[in-house]
Amino acid sequence: MRALCWYGKNDVRVETVPEPKILNPRDAIIKTTLSAICGSDLHLLHGYIPMMKPGDILGHEFMGEVLEVGTEVTNLKKGDRVVVPFTIACGRCWFCQNGLTSLCDNSNPNSQAAEKLYGYSASGLFGYSHIFGGYAGGQAQYVRVPFSDTACQKVPESVNDEQALFLSDIFPTGYMAAENCNIHPGDTMAIWGCGPVGQFAIKSAFLLGAERVIAIDEVPERLEMARKQGKAETLDSGEGEVVEKLKEMTGGRGPDGCIDAVGMEAHGTSVEALYDYAKQAVRLETDRPHVLRQAIQACRKGGNLSVPGVYGGVIDKFPIGAAFSKGLTLRMGQTNVHRYMKPLLDRIEKGEIDPSFVITDRYGLDCAAEAYKTFDKHERGCIKCVLRP
Amino acid sequence: MELENVNQMERIASVIAGTALSFFGLRQALAKHQAAAGAGLTLAGAALIRRGVTGYCDLYRACGVNTAGEGIRVDRSITIHASREAVYGFWRNLENLPRFMKHVQCVEVINEVPNELIAWRSLPGAPVKHTGSVRLEHATAGRGTTVTVELQYDQPAGPVGAWIAKLWGKRPEREIELELRRLKNMVEAGEIPTNQGQPAGRVDDGSQQGKAKQGERVQHASEASFPASDPPSYTHVNEL
Numbered sequence: 001m002r003a004l005c006w007y008g009k010n011d012v013r014v015e016t017v018p019e020p021k022i023l024n025p026r027d028a029i030i031k032t033t034l035s036a037i038c039g040s041d042l043h044l045l046h047g048y049i050p051m052m053k054p055g056d057i058l059g060h061e062f063m064g065e066v067l068e069v070g071t072e073v074t075n076l077k078k079g080d081r082v083v084v085p086f087t088i089a090c091g092r093c094w095f096c097q098n099g100l101t102s103l104c105d106n107s108n109p110n111s112q113a114a115e116k117l118y119g120y121s122a123s124g125l126f127g128y129s130h131i132f133g134g135y136a137g138g139q140a141q142y143v144r145v146p147f148s149d150t151a152c153q154k155v156p157e158s159v160n161d162e163q164a165l166f167l168s169d170i171f172p173t174g175y176m177a178a179e180n181c182n183i184h185p186g187d188t189m190a191i192w193g194c195g196p197v198g199q200f201a202i203k204s205a206f207l208l209g210a211e212r213v214i215a216i217d218e219v220p221e222r223l224e225m226a227r228k229q230g231k232a233e234t235l236d237s238g239e240g241e242v243v244e245k246l247k248e249m250t251g252g253r254g255p256d257g258c259i260d261a262v263g264m265e266a267h268g269t270s271v272e273a274l275y276d277y278a279k280q281a282v283r284l285e286t287d288r289p290h291v292l293r294q295a296i297q298a299c300r301k302g303g304n305l306s307v308p309g310v311y312g313g314v315i316d317k318f319p320i321g322a323a324f325s326k327g328l329t330l331r332m333g334q335t336n337v338h339r340y341m342k343p344l345l346d347r348i349e350k351g352e353i354d355p356s357f358v359i360t361d362r363y364g365l366d367c368a369a370e371a372y373k374t375f376d377k378h379e380r381g382c383i384k385c386v387l388r389p
Numbered sequence: 390m391e392l393e394n395v396n397q398m399e400r401i402a403s404v405i406a407g408t409a410l411s412f413f414g415l416r417q418a419l420a421k422h423q424a425a426a427g428a429g430l431t432l433a434g435a436a437l438i439r440r441g442v443t444g445y446c447d448l449y450r451a452c453g454v455n456t457a458g459e460g461i462r463v464d465r466s467i468t469i470h471a472s473r474e475a476v477y478g479f480w481r482n483l484e485n486l487p488r489f490m491k492h493v494q495c496v497e498v499i500n501e502v503p504n505e506l507i508a509w510r511s512l513p514g515a516p517v518k519h520t521g522s523v524r525l526e527h528a529t530a531g532r533g534t535t536v537t538v539e540l541q542y543d544q545p546a547g548p549v550g551a552w553i554a555k556l557w558g559k560r561p562e563r564e565i566e567l568e569l570r571r572l573k574n575m576v577e578a579g580e581i582p583t584n585q586g587q588p589a590g591r592v593d594d595g596s597q598q599g600k601a602k603q604g605e606r607v608q609h610a611s612e613a614s615f616p617a618s619d620p621p622s623y624t625h626v627n628e629l
Contacts, residue, residue, distance in 0.1 A: 005590030015590040024580045055591025072579060090578035094470040094532055106578040111570060136587045144587055
């Protein structure tokens, strides 16, 4: 089969590799009908995520048709059309049973590696390095889905592939980010990052009762989409003084909730941002928390800071004093996709939201390497690429 | 009274070495022009004899080394989201043991309290002589069962052997952790997570491969990428 494989920094290629097989009794094999490239895949492309091996298949947003199921799977059959969460969860450990599927105890075969780094291992992920399980990803013609009886969400005929695909990751991610801000009716939200997750966070914030959303980015097309599709007010971070402007725009209070939908590769030109670039170059810092610092500074007293943006390692100069002094609540983490799939699918079916708005580019799987390049450089206003095998 | 920190074999060796050193030292001391060296050797020899006779070594004490222990003791626990009955039943079903416990072979059960405790010891001729127990306790707040394994065993080369094995990466605690994790996987999820046997764009003959050449098509990936229970070595990130 054809699959997009990682071979090193800025080196991804579509190769012909063997097809996956059932390895465990709760597995299923999916024939992919649509998949996508995520912003977090760019961290892999740029070489920021350790424990990658040349040849690893990437991709954690995918959907398709069930081809084969393991002996223990009773709720799926061949031909079922399903979308699959990017976090792999057994459904039966204490974390899964309490809705925290991104923290599953039983889905990372390399749990000891993650334990060394983080103290305890969270769930395995598709296509996201061997720290998170080394699972072959979904930018491929076929994928093996572990714990498929828990994973696979069936998709009705009334919802097409482009509408359903983002239930795998970015729609629940944006939604959980907004939910984590504990939004009260009338609240004002500030969202850094108008990539796909940011766009879904904007829409979700309004769905959850926010009155105003201020979206921050430096890419014109993304700000335009935030205005047109998201109905957000926008701030161009390239013009600087984001914190001051947010204060003015909120009558001197600051936003009630702040979302960092940017993560570890934040861009900035201020002194502290340049400091991060320099430290990262000599490996004294692994992540760049430029947006995190701004969000802490900008958030109103007693407000909520929600972090869906991916961080992997350690950061410097974290303004813990500001966060403490203002009594902020910080909530973060990988998305507990499973708990959101059905409720968000219901909203799509009812017509409350059409997630396909975020797609700007469509490629065949064989052109995936080019798609990565386009997405990475934001060429031609690219915001979200989908791949059709 | 000082505690012993030197084991039997070492003590015997110490006495023999100390006696020999003292003998040569005395000879040298009595010879002309070598009194100082001879005295030094005699003192060293005397220290070794004392060490062997009393079983206590100041240098070991200073370095925190103790070779006189009764063997190695390992304690590890894990919480399993299942009742004690379910965990006990799974463990006691001997067919399940090899799936998660690779070290508990050739044993006889010496004590057993249903749903609470199983204690065993190795049979004569077992590769590693040991005793062990597993205790099952209620975990708080509905978390299930806490499973605690205690193992006491003799490493073939004694405590020094265990220390060397640690340096080489084969820590017994790690093995027990892995086995408890497999037990948890089996009882909770019904299977052990794996990525062994899945596809990848590399020819895996066990060595770390560099980039595949441009245009080179990978037709077959190997069955085993790496053992599921051992993480691969760190793959260095390329320069920024």
